[in-house]
Amino acid sequence: MKRPLSLTARLALLFAAMTASLLIVVGVVLGRAVEAHFVELDNHELLGKFALIENHLLTSATPEARDTLGQRLDDAFVGHDMVGVLLRDAEGSVIYAVHPSLFNASQLAGQRLPEGIASWEKDGRDYVGRERTFTLPSGAGDASRVTALVGLDITHHAQFLDATRRGLWLGISVAAAVAAMLGWWAAHHGLAPLRRVTATAGALSAARLGERLDDTDAPAEVHELVEALNGMLDRLESAFQRLSDFSADIAHELRTPVSNLMTQTAVCLSHPRSAEEYRDVLASNLEEYERIARMVGDMLFIAKAENGRLPHPDETVELAAEARALVEFYEALAEERGVKMDVGGNARVRGDGLMLRRAISNLLSNAIRHTPADGTIEITIADEGPQVALRVRNHGDTISPDQLSRVFERFHRASPDRQRHGEGAGLGLAITRAIVEAHGGTMTAESADGVTTFGMLLPRAPAQPFGR
């Protein structure tokens, strides 16, 4: 596969092409102007000669004067080596000639020039010429009309133009080459920070994710790239950290139940026992397995939610209806603990009904767990501007601020012995947060003076379905 041209080479070529085309345009315009100027100059000179000739013809009314015409014209054209003159009378015979060698044979033979300025070539030299007919003053008899043909040798003009063009081409080539070199140098020099960034990025590894790219002397464009890359590194590092924590959490949380299972099974096998005892151990094992399976499932769920890979049906969810269904579900449990539940307000959000129900369920079961007998759990749903809030409020122990900030973390438990009461692995609130964040919402937690409130703030109508 052919690699595309490097940026440096492209910039060098671009500069060269730009310089060359610019100079070519300037050169062409300049050449045209010079040429036009020369034409103007030639015309002017031709007209000057005609004026001279006319002057002499007008003073040749008498035959004496006419006899001296040739002499006078010779005097007038002395030193004008590059001018040729032919005078013809009405019959066409040449009555006077200066430097006739610069005219063509046909012109000498009497052929008329076209109107205006004519140009021709002879013996490798360039000429322009013009013709004009003069009427002599009366009394001159039959020779009253004289035709004058004036030719100018303009070879030096052409030579000058040629030399100028050659110079121009040379100049353009040199300028283009210099521009290319300057472009190459600027690009090479300008891209140096990029090469440094590349070198740093190449040296980064999973173990050195904490390093950042240096942008101290980077130009603005590269500066943005470096910022973007550093932002990416930040996100990668935190995702990587989460992943490591995730593995560590799982390992840690699995250790206890697996060790229990091993001990229990080993002890059971160490002596012959009755079928009843074996059944008991197997049933106990099954309960432990189910706890592990549920934990693995919950962890996977959180991982998927954090990676935006949840299913994302975009349905309208009535929060009050979900809350009431859950109150019905937990009614027996709450009644047994002497806890009342109350739902107030309503709001609609868009999202996944099953997920949101699960999120609210965890808030509710958490509240039931922490509400003392005769307490009431209040679920309030309200529109709050662009957001919708569902809050679960209950009386109970105040959660200290440092605990409160960690309450949505995985495997966080209010007290270390919580799991022994068979009440989940401390993933409930983490799942709730994952679901709410996947819906573009945020969680809140407040606790003061024996009243704890957990809230989920959801966008009223997300512009886009969440996930992906």
Next chain:
Amino acid sequence: MKILIVEDEPKTGDYLRQGLAEAGFVVDLARDGLDGLHLALDGDYDLMVLDVMLPSLDGWGVLQTVRRSGRDMPVLFLTARDQVEDRVRGLELGADDYLVKPFAFSELLARVRTLLRRGKAKEPEIYSAGDLELDLLRRRVTRAGVKIDLTSKEFALLELLLRRQGEVLPRSLIASQVWDMNFDSDTNVIEVAVRRLRAKVDDPFEPKLIRTVRGMGYVLEAPQPR
């Protein structure tokens, strides 16, 4: 009832076969996709339990060919990945239900029985077990002639236990069928609900009908007269 299991993981396959056979089904086990497909096309099965990841021909291929051949037996597919795409694809190809590994065997058994019951004889209007009677139309429950007052959810729970009496119903199935909660709650809410139902239906009477099967769930069963 004949069930075909297509599962390549040796232990899982063996235990599924044993479990379903002990639950009273006639079970065949195929260990790869092609064998499974041949059995499914030749044998006359009432239900197929199909793993998605299989050697030689994957579960999707088996399912598609089976459905194209016009066989409409219920198919319960097993997937190791809890992927929505898997679920959607499976249901599009004509699967009837799915379970994500790891699953509880009691859950599988309950799903299998649900699928086999589907489209069968009309449900009766009165269920009974021993001297317990539940009248669906009049929404009345009596035991030994005594009327028992139940809340609507207690009634739904008892109806489920009666309708599927003799079957061990896992907690997740109860939560899903009675309260429409399709996720595991991290509380013992089902235990409490069953306990409260027992207090009304079983505690004042003998013999006890609702039994806890440790680690698996609940079953309502009238003791066999000896």
